[in-house]
Amino acid sequence: QKEVEQNSGPLSVPEGAIASLNCTYSDRGSQSFFWYRQYSGKSPELIMSIYSNGDKEDGRFTAQLNKASQYVSLLIRDSQPSDSATYLCAVNYRYSGAGSYQLTFGKGTKLSVIP
């Protein structure tokens, strides 16, 4: 069973602080990892993708991957009230022999940035 675990939160941080979101996954064969942001009532929006161990930075966002520990994280620096949303971790896995992949999503962590 492919599983992706996230702390459901809510995670509350003050404006300007660093928000740290964590995710663990069960399939050691997974090669692609994603963070999506979902505002209430909206569809998910891709924030970051990461494929190699280490850090990947994009603006205020940094994704971190540790395949040995099966751990992915997302750091949001200088958090803003507009960052308040649910953050979904997603991990790929192959679901057929033809090279087809699906994503397994975590249940999401709700982040609240307090002004």
Add this chain to the structure above:
Amino acid sequence: GAVVSQHPSWVICKSGTSVKIECRSLDFQATTMFWYRQFPKQSLMLMATSNEGSKATYEQGVEKDKFLINHASLTLSTLTVTSAHPEDSSFYICSAQGHRETQYFGPGTRLLVL
């Protein structure tokens, strides 16, 4: 880039009618598209995987005769909810798979069945 559209954005229909939702990848070709459903305050639930030119693969518990999926081209997949009932009211979201299995989501379709 990587824009996915959905139409309609919301629909209200009477119980027993059928509703078709379109999902288009606007600036890339998608061999694979996915259909999700999300109830209020709940997680995304994958309904089916749609591959261009072949039959869709449905997740366990999803009725394939009720939720008809057609993926006739590399940029268009449709979901038809047949004989809709109030319990089918939900937020339906499609995604199109791009480079390295990245999924790009459409804006979603809110369905309300009266």
